[in-house]
Amino acid sequence: MIGRLIDMYCGLNGIILITSKKYRYDFIFTASLVILVIVLNLQFIPLWGMVGAAISTALAYLLFNLARVVFVYLKYKIHPFQTNQFKVILLAALVFTGFEYMPNLAVTAYLGILIKGALLTLLFPGVLYALRMEPEINAYVHKLIRRKSRK
Incomplete structure (x- = not known):
């Protein structure tokens, strides 16, 4: 739930990426998200069970969106926050x-x-x-x- 909230809050960066000439980078970010979720799940689920899955998903979404925010800011000098x-x-x-x-x-x-x-x-x-x-x-x-x- 927290991961989806983070994604919703930063979601415009994905739209900016896929509608720009840098659309290929969104694929790289998304593939990285999938790999990160799998790796974090393998680490956190044995430790904390279902809570570990939730933490790993939230952390993966946080890192994924942080990377997209930084990328969009570096390439286009815009960011979604005040x-x-x-x-x-x-x-x-x-x-x-x-x-x-x-x-x-x-x-x-x-x-x-x-x-x-x-x-x-x-x-x-x-x-x-x-x-x-x-x-x-x-x-x-x-x-x-x-x-x-x-x-």
Whole structure:
């Protein structure tokens, strides 16, 4: 899941590569990803089982996307990140870590998941809005408030 999240966050680099004259490099990066996943799985699965497979996949995607980001930056002088985004990623890591260690609030597992999910859904965007970390989110919320106040 984390590996796919990293891939989604950096995914435009793949599109940039395959639609440019350097499209062959994307094949090299993808073949390297396959080899890296196999090698890391052979190392991590015997140590940690299913968790090892998850860690190896996340690590492989991280390295794969890091290589593509660096390559696109070196060749085209563009990158997909803004400094504000690192603050948002750090906040997300802190919030998710906090929720991981939060005591169980419910009698059943399903109710606990529902409560934690609802709290996370309200807390994370609320903190983003309050700290003005993403101007687009604040502008969108203000637009919604203006639209609702006209009715």
